[in-house]
Structures are given as structure tokens and as C-alpha cells.
Amino acid sequence: MQSRIPPFDELLGRCRSSAVHLEMRDSYGTNPRLESWKRGRRTNWGDRSSWWRPFHDAIADAVGRGVSVRRARVVSEPVSDYIRWEHYATEGNVIAGEEVRWLPRSRSTDLLLPGNDFWLFDGGLLRIHHFAGDGSLVEDEMRQEGALVRQCASAFEAVWQRAVPHEQYAI
Template sequence: MESLDAEGWARLFNSCRESAWHLEMRDHYAVAEERADIEKWRAGEWGPEEDAASKAGWLDLMRATAARGVELRRARIVSEPVTEYIRFEHEGTPQNIAAGEDVRWLPRTRASGLALPGNDCWIFDSSTVLFNHFTGDGGWVGNELSKDPQVAEVCVKAFESVWKLGIPHSEYTLI
């Protein structure tokens, strides 16, 4: 298992030619770099400008990737009522969309019949999968890269099934 740094993420996106899709299935993430942001958000000291500044490097990477014609899609499976973290994430999603991502939300109750991978993942050009591993309480563990065609096929099918049922961000109301 490895942990990609900013250069590793940039290499993956820069080598991508057609599509980069992200499947998120957790209701809570507790990654260290977001702790201060969430505290400011809880205190009412957080808005679109702060969110965009906090993830500026990511948003720049998404803009550059989208500008090359790469399709960027993010599908999030969430329990309802949503967690505090999902509220925070939902509020920051317009910045992702402005940078070129298309985002959909799928209530977990509508995902019961879907076959899903065991971990969140990024799927690049339908052939490379980067799994993101977390602890039970949402802490970051690391990444696992797979170029196995069978693994990619499972993840592509899972993502597409979630995407088909997902609700576009502009239409999804938090419960």
C-alpha cells in the first residue's frame, strides 16, 4: 500500500486521456488535512471562498484535466439523514463542479441492489483503478493501484450503476 503525494495524483490525472471517475461510499471521512476546515465550517467561519482556497491545488488539477477534454465524474453514496461530514462536503461541491467535475448523489437506500467494490476508488480511462483505504473512523490509510482488467471492469460497472441511479448535485436536497 502506498500514499500518493500531490505529484503522484498529478501524474495519474495528467496521464488520463478520456475519463476519471470517483466513487465515494463513506458517510464520514476524518482525513487530517480537513480537520481545521471542518472546525471553521462548524463555527460558521467557512464559505465558498475559504473552501476554494483550501482545495486550490485540487481544483487547479481538475480544471487542467477537464481542459484536456477528460470527463470528470464523482458519485457519492450517502446514508440519509446525512452526516455532518456529508453536509460539509455537499456545501463545498459547487467548487468541484466549477472546476469541471460532474457530481451525483445516491441515497444508500437506493443502492441495495448494486454490486459495489469494497473501497472508494478512482477509475482512470476505464482501465486503472486507484483504491482509497480508510480506517473504520475515516482516517486515511493509503492507496492501492490496480491495472487488473477484471478489477477495472467490476469498478466501471459499479460506478456506472451508481451514476445511472444518482441524483445530479443541482437536484439533490440534503435530508
């Protein structure tokens, strides 16, 4: 039996130098913000109080402490509605201080990528996400084995080097 998985904000709060996130799914289920966006609601990015969430606080706090927070997404093209919304909503991540890049899946064929999305904290602690086929989160798993950490770090960096910065990736 696995021990308690610390909440994301706690893991990021302990972070000293870097946090990287690799995402490789074209959908992560649904949520009220996605459904609202599909109905035409758009965010007023100038009114931070209307969209800022605790997640953004955690990112901004980490970046303020000097932690580099990077996210790379491997996506199919043409993109799914979910990815179209995610690209739109990423503005909040960027405002909070996160760096985000996008890699079309067709440009990742020669990369060796793990089977699951993950966060890697300070190059040594993995929080691996296990998703169901419908995109809903099944469970998270914490791992620290050196070989696995190195493989995931290498995969992230390979994607990062090839990916397009958020502001240049047109949907």
C-alpha cells in the same frame, strides 16, 4: 511490496479521456476546513483565490484537455455532518469542472458495490483507497487487472445512472 503510488495530480495529468471517483463513506475523518465550517464559516464562492486549491487546478486542467471527470457518492440519510459539509464544499469541484452525483444508500441495496472507494483513470487504472474506521486514509493501492477494473467501472456506472445530480440533491 507495492511500488510508489503516483500523486493524484500526476495520475489525472496523464489521463486522456475519463476519470471517475466512487465514494461510499459517510465520514472521512476531520480537517481544518470541516471544523471551520462547523463553526459557521462559509466560503465566498465569488472569491476564487480564497478557496481554490491545487486539486481544483488539476480538475480544471483535465477538463480543459477534454477529460470527463465524474464523482458519485453513496450516502446514508439523514446525512452525517461530514456529508452535509461535503455537499456544501462540492461547489468548488463543480466550478472546477467536475460532475458530481449523490445516491442515497437506501436506493443502492440491489447494486453490487466494491468494498472501497476508488478513482478509475481512462477505464483501465484503479487507485483504490483503504480507510480506517475513523475515516482516515490508511493507504492507496494501484490495480489494473481487467476483471477488477470492469467490476469497478460497472459499479460506478450503476451508481451514476441512479444518482441525483449535485444541483438537484437537497440536504
